[in-house]
Amino acid sequence: MQHLLERIKAGNLWDFHGGIHPPENKDQSSLTPVVDAGLPPQLIIPVRQHAGPAGDLLVQVGDKVKKGQPLTRYDKGRIVPVHASTSGTVTAIEPHTVAHPSGLEDLCVILTPDGEDAWGERNGRADYWNLERGELLERIQQAGIAGLGGAVFPTHSKLDGRGQLTEILIVNGLECEPYITTDDRLMQEYADEIMDGIRVLKHLLKPKLTLIGVEDNKPAAIDELTRHATDEDVLVKSVPTKYPSGGAKQTIELLTGRQVPKGGRAVDMGIMVLNVATVFAIKRAIVDGEPLISRIVTLTGNAFKKPGNAWVLLGTPVRWLLQRFELQPEADQRVIMGGPMMGFTLPHAMVPVVKATNCLLSPTRAELPPPGQEQACIRCSACADACPANLLPQELYWYSRAKDYDKAEKLNLFDCIECGACAWVCPSEIPLVQYYKIAKDDIRETRAEHEKAERAKQRFEAKQARFEREKAAREARHAEAAAQRRQAMTKAGGEDPVAAALARLKAKQEAPVSVSAEQPDNAAMAAAREARKQEALARRAAKAAEAQPQAEPVPAQESAGEVDPKKAAIAAALARAKAKKAAQAAGEDNAGSEPAAVSDMVTAAASEPASTSEVDPKKAAIAAAIARAKAKKAAQAVGEDNATSEPAAARDVVTPAAGEPAPASEVDPKKAAIAAAIARAKAKKAAQAAGEDNVGSEPAAREVVTPAAGEPAPASEVDPKKAAIAAAIARAKAKKAAQAAGEDNAGSEPAVSEAVTPAASEPTPTSEVDPKKAAIAAAIARAKAKKAAAEAAKLDQRESDPLSDKSH
Structure with a gap:
């Protein structure tokens, strides 16, 4: 590692496989400073805006909240809270469409601002170096910070654990996707605060070297960062512009020459990568005591009359932003959340801005035509040449389309970063990334079901084991109690009663069994049966004498419940004979x-x-x-x-x-x-x-x-x-x-x-x-x-x- 550090300090740079150079179109928004989007009349705040489960609600309908007040609680694991973006009243808690490619609904807190924008309690610590590691991580979690580069993975969970073994800290300013300029404007205008955030992380992780990676198409940002990077162990590295150099694995390979193994993590190599916007949010949370309630969003595309970057409160409806920046829509106007490579089209404009929202792109048809009709693959291998993860996109496409997920996994499907480079260069206009996303979702769902079944099996086996233990303990108690009773009875009577009973039983079994004992005497039963028969005959004879008193009486038929007609006829015949x-x-x-x-x-x-x-x-x-x-x-x-x-x-x-x-x-x-x-x-x-x-x-x-x-x-x-x-x-x-x-x-x-x-x-x-x-x-x-x-x-x-x- 020391040799690698020396090479990095010497100015060495590396490259990664593949990559493309699409039109950048960054000048539309990068040339104007960041503005404040303002306060919308209503905020729609989803309770889950990160990669992990949502926290429990802390508010109810009708509650009045302050700016920065937590709306959900945080807990162990990957649970981070969301906060009120401004002061106001909670008017509803209900499902609402959220920013996701599926267009599905999720639970949201509807907040009506009161216009005062009054802050709640803030507890900043400028002397962060006096805080323990655990307290720093808790403050980061409590502030609701997640990765703002797009993955929104909880930052405290990423910094904890093996994060303390970090040797190289990389601050990712390689904003490579076309149209997006949020990181560029952030580095130009808030370079000093970014450096304060780096110092907090240095105190927390204690790395040997810190690298700030920036593409060479952002000269203003490079100059500002170089001017504020006064620490000896902090280097600003300019790299050639190529998409997707902003991917974490590609950034590591560009700046260190090391490749993350398939299925591995960068932290296992002693390397920690954080987005520049995440570092800025950490500084605000620790030093200023402000939770993550807003972020810079790029509003660009030829359909906007005033494109640019703006500070937007989380939960702001997209429709209000479009109106605020004077969108001039065409027929069937598209609004893409994210860039043209990795973004997705919104189902409608009443979707809220969330932590992962870095861009709202509204292009015209001439500027960015919609994708054409999918055609058959011609096996040109252009997708494999462009893949930055060095995969085989064509084979992955066949197996994903056929739902042969086992073979797709063997071809390292989950190493795909979904950058869209393969689909960009495909002459057949096949949406390859969409096939990969569907395959990944199906595999995750299958794994979740398998894990659920495995947990159920483990619970069942644990329950059976507990029953067996309880049964054994119960039998042991019964045996002990029986032994105590036998001992007490032996002391009282001088003989073990159980042994005596067993001896009597054995003697009885060994004794010869008489025939009368084997065959019970049925004489009494036979006598009773004969008595009943004679009684029935007597009743028939009496009725016959009553009905026909002549010399040859005919027996009267009795009720079916008392005498059998056949037997009555036989009895009458016998009497006459x-x-x-x-x-x-x-x-x-x-x-x-x-x-x-x-x-x-x-x-x-x-x-x-x-x-x-x-x-x-x-x-x-x-x-x-x-x-x-x-x-x-x-x-x-x-x-x-x-x-x-x-x-x-x-x-x-x-x-x-x-x-x-x-x-x-x-x-x-x-x-x-x-x-x-x-x-x-x-x-x-x-x-x-x-x-x-x-x-x-x-x-x-x-x-x-x-x-x-x-x-x-x-x-x-x-x-x-x-x-x-x-x-x-x-x-x-x-x-x-x-x-x-x-x-x-x-x-x-x-x-x-x-x-x-x-x-x-x-x-x-x-x-x-x-x-x-x-x-x-x-x-x-x-x-x-x-x-x-x-x-x-x-x-x-x-x-x-x-x-x-x-x-x-």
């Missing part, structure tokens, strides 16, 4: 076998499991009455023949045995007993009346179901319709029994009375009616009815056949 079989057995043998059959049926009924469900008490009472009537009829029919055992059998039908369990239905036992006694008494009375009179027994039979005046009516618990049906059936059967008894003799009446009247020694039934027993009784009644019909048929045959037993 059993009745028929009993009748045939009684006809072939004698009536003496009947009690055995009946006894078997009763015994079978007694052996069936008791029902556990509820039965309708009305239906059960009707079924019992029908059963008793049929029993009486069967007894009378059997009495005509020879049935000495019939009374006992009949008693067994309606009288529960002593050892039988009480019925499980919900009928009142007292009322059921009374109803049964009344029925037996009336049946006996009807039989006696039938024996005394042959045909006139019908009224007596009618009394079977009609209670006496003083007796309680049993119909309070019975459905009236069903009771009427039962009464009619009883009368018909009583009449038939009386007729049969009259033809033969009345000697069997005592037996009939005994059939329905319990013996004196038998207990009166007081329990509820069992639906199963009622069903059995109904089945026996049907069997006996069929048998009586068979006996009646035999009697008719004997009377008609002279050879029958009766004739003998």
Whole structure:
């Protein structure tokens, strides 16, 4: 580095690859001094005017502010504030179109000046050499200073870090772009303040050599700087005019002969480059205590009647400036912010001036024709010859147009400084720089998304790691608590409870498993299921007896919620088969076998499991009455023949045995007993009346179901319709029994009375009616009815056949 410093002091200069020499057109504005643009009626101040995030707002609508008062706060990193350009009132905070090629909106503070232009608090330090490095950097950041050469990178961030290793400080006065003369006029009129700013930077960075680079087309500026550069380590260097010598990398190569490596930074080489306007703003911030609220702007182009340079407040609308400097617009007049090489056309004139605004160019069509129609590339390589970054613009164009960004990056796309030299020399008028800008934006966006996803992944992994740590800590706490509990229980009981429980479990697993343990006993469940089945059969039998009391009753169809129709039909068929079989057995043998059959049926009924469900008490009472009537009829029919055992059998039908369990239905036992006694008494009375009179027994039979005046009516618990049906059936059967008894003799009446009247020694039934027993009784009644019909048929045959037993 020492050898290089000696060569620089000796006056050596270098050159860079490429470059062009477009028409300068600087005399339009460089020959007149800088003027004050004045105070516009309204200021539009964007909250972000630098390369970095915006700070938080410090003001609200309606607040009154002073000149130089911060509107946003500054923070760590690349956040710098913006300030009120004059005193006034904040009338709005809303999105507004800003100075950007996209023409998009950004948040802006709308300030209405009060005309006083009153400064707020200013805290300048002329004795800056007494300030520490950190305080100097904070003052620069607090003043909102960013690079005024066009990049607007926060200056404090650039000076911090490796900036303290600076060996060569370069003040860039190489204003190479056509039309722009802001730096030229600044160096001519404010050379002394620029030197004060250089001294502040020398105190801050402590470089070994300071170079001020100026193109040789600015002789007045060179003279002024040379006159004020009295320090031995400060040199003013004049370089040949060539575009784009003002680029930072090209300036370094011109003045030092060193090239910044691809992807590298100048500060890593010990070189710091600052624009001359930035140095001037640093002097104002440190020495005078003034933030960056204004800058020099070149207003040029043949459409201006009074071109020149002016001090313009940041936030001034471009439309007001155009009117202030008497713009004479043509049809479709263009207004370019920046120079003709790197500037961009504004979408409309209500765009505010910002920190990066160095020129407003309004050319006529004859002066600067608009770009022509893009044509096909002819591969002339003129763009590669003109590229100051020594790139391959033609290849970059193909890959950028095809969106093959990987190959474009391999060709060092981001080393392009977007100077526009390649597009200037292109004979096909291809806007090469626009393709490069789009490609860079797409790559930055993709990288931002990738970084965002990577940060999300890292947060997720950190969250999972935290969960695992918390889980491990929780399990450790639980294990420790369990160990303490076991220890306490061991001390109290003398045995480890966990070990004892594990031993018992192991012993239980090793013990032989019995078959009964593997296969649970389902006897209780099967018994309950059988009981429910028998109960359903009993209900079907009771309904069948109620609906058709003849010899061959048809089972009534029950509701779908209580009985399965198929099962009901099967049960009815079984009942009819059993009745028929009993009748045939009684006809072939004698009536003496009947009690055995009946006894078997009763015994079978007694052996069936008791029902556990509820039965309708009305239906059960009707079924019992029908059963008793049929029993009486069967007894009378059997009495005509020879049935000495019939009374006992009949008693067994309606009288529960002593050892039988009480019925499980919900009928009142007292009322059921009374109803049964009344029925037996009336049946006996009807039989006696039938024996005394042959045909006139019908009224007596009618009394079977009609209670006496003083007796309680049993119909309070019975459905009236069903009771009427039962009464009619009883009368018909009583009449038939009386007729049969009259033809033969009345000697069997005592037996009939005994059939329905319990013996004196038998207990009166007081329990509820069992639906199963009622069903059995109904089945026996049907069997006996069929048998009586068979006996009646035999009697008719004997009377008609002279050879029958009766004739003998």
